[in-house]
Amino acid sequence: MNHSKFDTCQNCYNPLTIQGALKIKQEKELIQQDRDTLQKIYAEAFRIASEKKLSLEEAQVEATKNIALSDLKKEVVQNPLEIKAVVHA
Numbered sequence: 383m384n385h386s387k388f389d390t391c392q393n394c395y396n397p398l399t400i401q402g403a404l405k406i407k408q409e410k411e412l413i414q415q416d417r418d419t420l421q422k423i424y425a426e427a428f429r430i431a432s433e434k435k436l437s438l439e440e441a442q443v444e445a446t447k448n449i450a451l452s453d454l455k456k457e458v459v460q461n462p463l464e465i466k467a468v469v470h471a
Contacts, residue, residue, distance in 0.1 A: 423449050 389402030397403035426445035431438050 419449065419453075 389399045389405055390397055395406070397406055423442065423445045426448060427438060427442040430436060430444050430448075431441035434441070436444070
């Protein structure tokens with residue numbers, strides 16, 4: 383049994399406990415979600431820039447807003463009670 387206060391190795395970041403392994407897995411999933419979101423934003427930005435003849439910077443801002451709004455709408459549909467609780471808190 384590991385009696386260390388660390389869940390992962392401080393040198394190599396290998397898991398030392400089950401909690402450490404779960405933490406690493408969760409971090410990897412969050413990183414992948416970030417990559418997927420960035421990929422959607424860049425694809426949407428190029429589409430917007432082409433259609434509206436905007437600069438890539440302007441198109442990226444618009445794409446980020448569009449993707450964020452879309453994701454928020456999906457979250458509200460999937461978890462309406464959780465969103466309501468957060469809004470009223």
